[in-house]
Amino acid sequence: MRIEELVRSEGLPEEVAHILESHGVRDLYPPQWAAIEAGALAGRSLVLAAPTASGKTLVAELACLKAALKKGGRTLYLVPLRALASEKYEDLKAKYSPLGIKVGISVGDYDRVQGRLAEADILILTNERADSLLRHRASWLTEGLALVVLDEVHLLTDPSRGPTLEVVVAALRQRRPDVQLLALSATISNAREIADWLSAQAVVSDFRPVPLRTGVYLDGELLLSDGTKRQVDGGLGPVTDLVREVVGEGGQVLVFVATRRSTQAAARRLSRPLQASLSPEQKRELEKLARRVEGALEESTPVCRELAACLANGVAFHHAGLHPAQRRLVEQAFREGLLKVVCTTTTLAAGVNLPARRVIIRDLHRYYPGLGAGWIPALEFHQMAGRAGRPGLDPYGEAVLIAKGEEDRQELLARYLLAPPERIVSQLQQSGNLPAYLLGTIVAGYASSSSQVVEFFSRTLLAHQYGLERLRELLGEALQFLLAEELVRSWGGGLHPTPFGELVAKLYIHPLSGVVLREGLRRAAGRAPGELALLHLLAHTPDMEGLRLRQAEAGELAQLARESEFLLPVPGPQEPGYREFLEEVKVSLALRAWINEASEAELEEEFGLGPGDTYRLREEAAWLAYAADRLAGLFGLEVMGLRGLRARLRYGVREELLELVKLSGVGRVRARVLFEAGFRGPEEIARKKPGSLARLPHFGPALAKQVWEEARRLSQLAGEPG
Ligand SMILES: Nc1ncnc2c1ncn2[C@@H]1O[C@H](COP(=O)(O)OP(=O)(O)OP(=O)(O)O)[C@@H](O)[C@H]1O
Ligand SMILES: [Mg+2]
Structure with missing residues (x-):
């Protein structure tokens, strides 16, 4: 069918056809046609299983447009990875904002939309971000919700990303039982089973535009x-x-x-x-x-x-x-x-x-x-x-x-x-994250009793594939942990998050990370723990990835570990967990080098970290440092050196450069250059002429001017009374 006719028969503005035609779409591909026949534009839930580049996205886009333009309904577009989210965002914004459609994106701490996030017609989220928003009880998320797109849905079977998606789907369906779901994948052999879970119909095709x-x-x-x-x-x-x-x-x-x-x-x-x-x-x-x-x-x-x-x-x-x-x-x-x-x-x-x-x-x-x-x-x-x-x-x-x-x-x-892709199976029980999801469920208000907990989780793929018996057992264990660690309290026949549990869920850290941090902070309170000890505390949490030990490193690290002080008990060399401990020490050493301004080249040489690794490690560690600071606040614990740690991890600098890295365009290298030239913060820069910056290494005239102007703005703000 020609795209023009479709657009007309669905009552969409003619402009939609023009936009699509300008992107080379004139006729529908067979799987697109099949999806529309199955009700994709009439609010029916579908699992669309069709090869790469067969145009699954277009089906989702048309359904979004129909929801937004005909019903004023919102679409949540869930993707498993940040990189995919940005790609979708740029693409949809370019295509559909001329129609007045507001496209938004929220991944991690990066939010962007015209106006507020709540006003987006199409909101692109990573699964983690959707989970986090739901824990913050962002009720606007489900108000006016018409459609949820689950892109790359085969990643349900990925142990690190799948479980979050299961829980998000369960939450969205609890709030809005009749919301339309469109699940898309190129590699799903059990489409019918997944469709069954989602109360959807499976549309399966092997069409390829390019053989x-x-x-x-x-x-x-x-x-x-x-x-x-x-x-x-x-x-x-x-x-x-x-x-x-x-x-x-x-x-x-x-x-x-x-x-x-x-x-x-x-x-x-x-x-x-x-x-x-x-x-x-x-x-x-x-x-x-x-x-x-x-x-x-x-x-x-x-x-x-x-x-x-x-x-x-x-x-x-x-x-x-x-x-x-x-x-x-x-x-x-x-x-x-x-x-x-x-x-x-x-x-x-x-x-x-x-x-x-x-x-x-x-x-x-x-x-x-x-x-x-x-x-x-x-x-x-x-x-x-x-x-x-x-x-x-x-x-x-x-x-x-x-x-x-x-x-x-x-x-x-x-x-x-000659083999088909493996069946998509739930990874929720293996993930070790069940306590985190359970806590999130209680904090978000989806369940406030044991039976409601079971009811909530009965909407997961895990329950669909393995039945409730196993699930009850696992949830029981997870709940015991949350109760014992005082993340959740049980009274009056109900389950209630403690302030600790609430904060942990909203910080989006694993409950065990919360427990580890609480323990370490208590031991650190009133003392001045060394940098390595604080960093090791962060590295010991399950939210921080490890660094593999090279064989030659183990001895050296063991030696160093013996000579250092840590906040948490150190296992003996023969005890279980010793190797993990050494790995954590390696992470801590790398982070310590980073915040003491070791160059990226040194980090690569010494720890085998490429710029992408430093980037990931420092983001994780900075977030955990922030979490630790918030928890210290909650428990009234004063821990020296914790305050500035988040910013130092983020920028990779010593304390004295923190004022300088606030300036955009100034990273750790330029901040050090400024410091050596006698600048301590924006005020000193503002007092000089831009030309005096332009002469410094790593600065040119354009950047110097930009930095100087920002320094002036910042120091004026700081100078204003009240
Ligand atoms: N009917 C059509 N006619 C011409 N081009 C189309 C049509 N439908 C989609 N396309 C184009 O095909 C390309 C691939 O489509 P799309 O990204 O939707 O694939 P996909 O099915 O989601 O694949 P993947 O599994 O890789 O995510 C896009 O550039 C899209 O614009
Ligand atoms: Mg796709």
Whole structure:
């Protein structure tokens, strides 16, 4: 059906058709049509299971528009990752704000909307953010709610992200039992079961706008899943040959490998062969890109320089050790076609939306902590493979695995190419987060008695798949913990959060983190604990990720641990938890170096932390420092050194620079430069001329002027009475 007709028959403004046509949408794809026939625009709940790039989003968009323009209803658009949220936000805002639709986004502490968040017609949230808003009893969230979109819903099966989504869905459905749900996924084999859980109908399709071929490469031969065989020339090794073939035809390639180190090694190896194929014009553009990426951060590190060197040759690596700003630049350059090849980790597959003509999945093993190396799930293979084929650019997409021998080839065929994705199963019981969700449920007011708790959780996928018996048991244990630690109190037949429980839930930290912090703060009160002791307290909470120990480090860390004081009891070397303790000490040392202004390069050298790791660690730690400060306030505990810790972690500076990093454009490096030049805060800067800043290292005239103006504004504000 033509889009114009659809728009007319649904009573939507004609402009919708014009907007979509300008984005290349003229006719509906078959799965879109099927979804609409099943009632997507008539308020019916659906699970839409259709391949990558089959246009699932458009169905959701049309349903949003229908809700907003015809009923004045709000849509919550839930996505599992921040990067996906920003992408959706930019896209929807550009497309639909001309219609007067207000699009909002809220992820972590980053909120943006025209007007207030509560006024957004379409509000894009990460699952965590939705959960957090619900705990703050943001009742506006469900008022006027017409539609909830659950994008990438297969991530229900991801142990770290899925459980939150289950609980959010349960909460939204408790508030608004008849709200329309649209769940979208490209890799869901049990769509009917998930639909059943959501009281929805499953719409399943295998339509692809660009045909996908999958194959296994072995010794120069590509065996495709349809049984045909083809030779690949070159002799420079499987990855290089497979890359060169496609780049030579004007296509782009994504290479998935197991580790960060491998992404870098693969990109390096591809640099020389690719460089030869670049035109002088391309070389110039790539040089520019390389300089931008290297200069994206205030300080560049070995990994930044290595990335820049690869970029100049038309190839990039992409992994969690890179700063988000650098990753974005790489992604953008790939989408624009400037970059021909990106080598990325299989773990990051969910976070990159980069279609390419050929997707090479070189490594199919991953290290699972505590379990060792194992095959990655077929679901992840299908997610990666699905990225092959850029609509409008590629005549076909190709996903290729690399076999080591004939036996391996058969195994890869059976395990991945011919196997459907695994069934989506609830991860709620394994997640260890049940106490957190239970506390959140009580604090948000969804349940205030044991039976209401069970009723609430009976709406989760866990209950749907495993029944209530197991759930009752798990909830019983979680409740015991909350009662014993005084996060929840039981009286008058009801369950009530204590002020401690309420604060912990609203800070969005794990109840166990709350307990650990309370314990540590009590021990620290009235003393002046060392930096390392305070940082270790944060590192010991389950909300802080660990850093893997390198074999050689253990001895050194043990030595250091013996000589240092900690707030919490230290396990003996033979006791359980000792290795984790050393890992926490490593995190604490890295954080201590960071807040004492060790350079990013030193952090990389000493702790193996890339700029992306420092970024994540410091965000987590800064939040926990803030949480600790709030808890200290609640319990009336005075802990020296805690106050400024959040800001120091955030900016990576000593106390004396805190006034200076308040200025935008001034990070830790420039703040130190200013300090050395005698500036202690905005007032001193405001008293001088902008020219005196412009002469300092790391400042140019434009930045100097901007910083000076802001300093003046800030110091005037500070100087104003009352
Ligand atoms: N009917 C259509 N005609 C032409 N292009 C379309 C149509 N529907 C969607 N598209 C375009 O196809 C591209 C992919 O669509 P979309 O992002 O919705 O895929 P998806 O099904 O959500 O895939 P994924 O599983 O990767 O999230 C978009 O650029 C979209 O504008
Ligand atoms: Mg999508």
